[in-house]
Amino acid sequence: MRPGPYERHHELLQSIVRASAAGECRRPFTEATGQDAADAGMRSTRTAGKVFRSLLGRTFALPQPGETGLVRTEASPYGVGPAIAYPRCDPAELVAAAGRAAAGWRVAGPYERAGLAVEILRRLNTRSHELALAVHHTTGQPLQAAFHAAGPRAQDRGLQVVAQAFAESERVPADSHWKITGRGGQPCTLRGTCTLVPRGVSLLVGCPDFPLWNGYPGLFAGLVTGNPVVVAPHPRSVLPLAITVRVARQVLAEAGHSPDLVTLAVAEPERQVHRRLATDPAVRIVDFTGSARFADWLEQHARQAAVFANRTGLNTVVVDSTDDYQGLVRGLALSSCRCNGTVRTTPQNILVPERGFSTDEGHKTLRDLGADLDEAVDRLLGHPARAARLLGAITADEVSSALTEAARCGPVLHASGPVAHPDHPYADLRSPLLVRLRASDERVYTREWPGPVTFLVGTDSTSHSLALLRRTVARHGALYVSVHSTDPLVLAAAETAALDAGVHLVENLDDLPADPSSALAELPGADAHFVTGRFRVVRSRRRAPAAAPVPAPDRPAVAAGSPAATAALIDV
Secondary structure, three states: OOOOHHHHHHHHHHHHHHHHHOOOOOOHHHHOOHHHHHHOOOOOHHHHHHHHHHHOOOEOOOOOOOEEEEEOOOOOOOOOOOOOEEEEEOHHHHHHHHHHHHHHHHHHHHHHHHHHHHHHHHHHHHOHHHHHHHHHHHHOOOHHHHHHHHOHHHHHHHHHHHHHHHHHHHOOOOEEEEEEEOHHHOEEEEEEEEEEEEOOEEEEEOOOOOOOOOOHHHHHHHHHOOOOEEEEOOOOOOHHHHHHHHHHHHHHHHOOOOHHHEEEOOOOHHHOHHHHHHOOOOEEEEEEEEOHHHHHHHHHHOOOOEEEEEEOEOOEEEEOEOOOHHHHHHHHHHHHHHHHHOOOOOOOEEEEEOOOEEEOOEEEOHHHHHHHHHHHHHHHOOOHHHHHHHHOOOOOHHHHHHHHHHOOOOOEEEOOOEEOOOOOOOOOEEOOEEEEEEOOOHHHHOOOOOOOEEEEEEEOOHHHHHHHHHHHHHHHOEOOEEEEOOOHHHHHHHHHHHHHHOOOEEEOOOOOOOOOOOOOOOOOOOOOHHHHOOEEEEEEEEEOOOOOOOOOOOOOOOOOOOHHHHHHHHHO
16 A cells, blocks of 8 residues: 555654754755755756746646636846746635635645645755746846755755644644533543644745745645645746646645645736735735835735734844954855845844944954945955856846935945846846945835845944844844844843844854855744644533443352352452
8 A cells, every 4th residue: 555645754754843843953855965866856957957948938837726818927137038928817716716625635634734745845856956947037046046045945944844833733632531520519521622723725925036935934834734825926936936836736636635725826016916815805824025015014904814924124233343354344245245135144234333343453443344345345246257156137126226226325335336247148237235324314224125235324332233223123124133242241232132123143153144044944933823823723522421331250150169169258
């Protein structure tokens, strides 16, 4: 008999559950060697390239209910191939189909749901290079960065979410029994059952820059807890999530479940399909990672749903002192350049005391830091191939206008300018913009700016910097904050400020990775409610049936007057 999905992936799933409970990090997809990946079926880069090119200019086959036509919304910033046509479906029909599929998915139980989720991730892993190309040509990320954001690292992030959702589901006891005193003081035994009841249809609103890295947590948390998911990708970044949806539908159909448990909602930007779906009364969960403005809109208008919104916000760096000044400058320059300011470690606001700060190279002023950052950025982007690997291509029109507007807000320390791509001459690459501001310019640096815009903000003191961090990040959100200090008291105060603002903190790390939490993929919102908020536990109770009387055991026949007969009389 062929094992079910949970039995096939039991060992892997349980190992992730145990590692998470112990605070350890397991990344089976990321840590697989090249040969291990090939043995697991991962397509080569050459094969992935052929598959990707075969999609260009054609209709993306995805049979779904309510199809009304085709829509093309993407354009490669590298000018590769014509746009792909996706099925446009009536949003109401997609939600209704998801609702019809929900009952069978709830009955499947957490074991089968988790097993199928792992199977979806395993199949996505085989298409990692194809997904990387899809992210590369829709978001403009450099190819290596796209592989990190769409390949094994993103799949490990999804796997950790599956494990946590499965562990939370297992916490719900199936049966319970207890005794109470009934009428007349007679003891009474009750029995009960606990059932995990999903909230309902879930909506995943896609992120334009990191559609898979930011999309997998909501998608797999929803599926494992029993909720069907409607995926609404950003119009600029449809293909990565479209491939994901198609793989998920194939796995579900092969297992005998309705493929409408996962559907794709694509439409022209002016149709505002994200807003229409988010306010549909049947949509009970909304996942979104992106601008604070749209996150605020969701929380104000999608009141019928549990909204899990992760705001990109105002990434902030506090500089107090350092024992590695060159490392600090190099790390800030690298973070400002990487992926055109779209990664979660891109600093928008660097808060530095006006009087300067102490370093291993002596006292440095605000002017010194600005000049050194200007030089470090130019040095990083001096080689065209390295610049192309770092920057990526700009896809959003609002980035160019934001760079122009931000340059008028204060003295420019490093001007943003075009950078040539060695392989794609028409790709729009821009160097980062660095502008100096005063602490009083709060109306400027408390606004979330798209693209590679960084402000060097002079403050009265480190205490003033931490107060600004606490107030601005608590109001506008952020994906991370960083502090550089050699003073343990300052580090402790920074940790308190980050806790008050509810944001991740990085201490004295200069060369940050593209994602500071990539070693341990935290959930958006960073708490168990990200999972437990997707279901309710419904209890039923009843009187336990009375136990049948146990008959006395038959005694063997014994002869009168025998020792056994005498013993039997004594027992009586």
